[in-house]
Amino acid sequence: MSNTYYEPSDLRKFGTITEWSEELGKKFFDYYGSVFEEGALSAREKSLIALAVSHVVKCPYCIDAYTQDGLKRGITKEEMMEAVHAGAAIESGATLVHSVQMMNKYKKLSM
Amino acid sequence: MKLKSLKKRENELANAKRQLEILSNGIFQDEELPTFRSKLKTLNLFPLQPKILEILQINVGYMCNQVCAHCHVDAGPDRKEIMTRETMQQCLDVIKDTGAHTLDLTGGAPEMNPLFRWFVEEATKVGVKDVIVRSNLTIITANKKYNDLPEFFKKHKVHVISSMPHWTEGKTDQQRGDGVFNASIKALKMLNAVGYGMPNSDLKLDLVYNPSGAFLPGNQAALEADFKKALSEKFNIHFHNLFSITNLPISRFLDYLIASENYEDYMYNLVEAFNPAAVKNVMCTNTLSVSWDGWLYDCDFNQMLELKVDSPIQHIRDFNKKTLSKRTICISQHCYGCTAGAGSSCQGTVVQ
Numbered sequence: 059m060s061n062t063y064y065e066p067s068d069l070r071k072f073g074t075i076t077e078w079s080e081e082l083g084k085k086f087f088d089y090y091g092s093v094f095e096e097g098a099l100s101a102r103e104k105s106l107i108a109l110a111v112s113h114v115v116k117c118p119y120c121i122d123a124y125t126q127d128g129l130k131r132g133i134t135k136e137e138m139m140e141a142v143h144a145g146a147a148i149e150s151g152a153t154l155v156h157s158v159q160m161m162n163k164y165k166k167l168s169m
Numbered sequence: 170m171k172l173k174s175l176k177k178r179e180n181e182l183a184n185a186k187r188q189l190e191i192l193s194n195g196i197f198q199d200e201e202l203p204t205f206r207s208k209l210k211t212l213n214l215f216p217l218q219p220k221i222l223e224i225l226q227i228n229v230g231y232m233c234n235q236v237c238a239h240c241h242v243d244a245g246p247d248r249k250e251i252m253t254r255e256t257m258q259q260c261l262d263v264i265k266d267t268g269a270h271t272l273d274l275t276g277g278a279p280e281m282n283p284l285f286r287w288f289v290e291e292a293t294k295v296g297v298k299d300v301i302v303r304s305n306l307t308i309i310t311a312n313k314k315y316n317d318l319p320e321f322f323k324k325h326k327v328h329v330i331s332s333m334p335h336w337t338e339g340k341t342d343q344q345r346g347d348g349v350f351n352a353s354i355k356a357l358k359m360l361n362a363v364g365y366g367m368p369n370s371d372l373k374l375d376l377v378y379n380p381s382g383a384f385l386p387g388n389q390a391a392l393e394a395d396f397k398k399a400l401s402e403k404f405n406i407h408f409h410n411l412f413s414i415t416n417l418p419i420s421r422f423l424d425y426l427i428a429s430e431n432y433e434d435y436m437y438n439l440v441e442a443f444n445p446a447a448v449k450n451v452m453c454t455n456t457l458s459v460s461w462d463g464w465l466y467d468c469d470f471n472q473m474l475e476l477k478v479d480s481p482i483q484h485i486r487d488f489n490k491k492t493l494s495k496r497t498i499c500i501s502q503h504c505y506g507c508t509a510g511a512g513s514s515c516q517g518t519v520v521q
């Protein structure tokens with residue numbers, strides 16, 4: 059066993075999850091593959107969305123994978139950073155919008 | 170920092186044997202990853218053999234005005250290996266009866282060979298359909314004596330293929346050196362001005378893209394569309410096709426992979442992306458490579474690894490098409506670079 063929670067080389071082994079549940083694993087990878095094909099959104103746009111979400115869910119495997127994917131597609135570092143900010147803005151907005159609840163409760167409880 | 174060739178730096182990777190050792194050790198020796206040979210064997214694709222010879226690729230010398238970080242030739246201003254008139258003449262004699270339709274001149278910067286223009290003039294006379302010059306672009310603006318190259322290319326209807334790692338300055342200069350992007354843009358404008366790369370022009374100008382780092386190239390058609398859009402919108406530059414080429418793990422690129430601790434991941438990526446359909450069309454099946462001193466190789470990569478053709482005929486002066494066609498192609502783990510994804514060759518991807 060490795061002595062860290064995250065092992066970079068585990069990313070390569072992602073596919074092996076099907077070994078313990080073939081049907082569900084296969085369904086997941088088929089679905090995953092289809093999601094990232096060219097569609098109403100380009101594969102390039104989806105790659106940037108995936109990169110932003112990777113940061114929001116704070117998955118180091120996904121961050122590695124979609125930084126590499128972006129490089130392959132010729133996506134620039136400026137585009138990548140803007141995508142991460144879009145994710146971060148939503149994430150901090152989601153936190154901050156809850157402060158309305160705090161304000162409501164504060165007002166309700168105060169004379 | 171101004172880079173020097175591995176050879177000049179006396180780096181151990183300037184030694185081809187050492188490179189081949191590295192490519193066979195570690196993950197391949199432990200059988201963590203299959204060797205290229207065993208991969209081909211499991212698919213009944215071993216041994217690799219040539220088909221009809223279509224392209225003769227001639228390396229006229231390793232001297233170059235640039236010292237790109239990824240260069241598989243380990244080229245640079247400090248490399249003195251250069252093809253002589255005698256060897257060029259031997260190549261010309263051979264071209265006539267090989268039946269090859271394409272002559273592909275490469276280097277280093279081929280234009281730096283003082284006999285380059287003579288060689289092109291003679292080569293266009295022997296009736297080859299397509300004479301390609303792999304020009305690094307910056308040579309055209311490097312010195313006054315090269316400024317008329319676009320006119321020279323035009324006069325001889327040479328097909329120009331040039332490298333361009335990205336449509337942004339930062340990414341280009343990071344791989345090819347400071348100032349390369351702006352010099353390349355200037356050279357492309359000069360080529361466009363004489364008609365190269367213009368829509369419907371028969372003066373062919375193609376670009377070669379290879380990744381500026383330890384990652385594989387993306388979809389060739391998508392990259393071509395992005396390059397076309399960016400170059401035409403920002404610079405009003407036109408070109409015909411974009412060839413995307415995978416960096417093979419040899420020479421300076423291998424040095425970079427090891428130094429940046431990307432070697433294992435890169436090899437994993439190559440092996441994972443192995444595409445059996447690409448094997449049938451790897452470029453060694455229709456190309457022969459000739460070195461500056463006249464030796465014959467299955468490809469330019471094998472030339473750099475000093476893997477001469479496995480045939481009783483090994484030199485251009487003894488050329489014999491029939492004997493050479495019976496050879497088996499020399500392979501090692503670097504070959505995974507030609508079979509990843511849609512495949513990779515000097516003409517771009519090999520799988521539609």
Ligand code: SF4
Pocket residue numbers: 233234235236237239240241242243244245276277278305
């Ligand atoms: S221009 Fe080409 S030959 Fe010259 S150093 Fe760069 S990659 Fe190598």
Ligand code: SF4
Pocket residue numbers: 451452453454467468469470471498499500501503504507
């Ligand atoms: S590296 Fe050379 S020998 Fe190996 S597959 Fe590619 S073209 Fe063929």
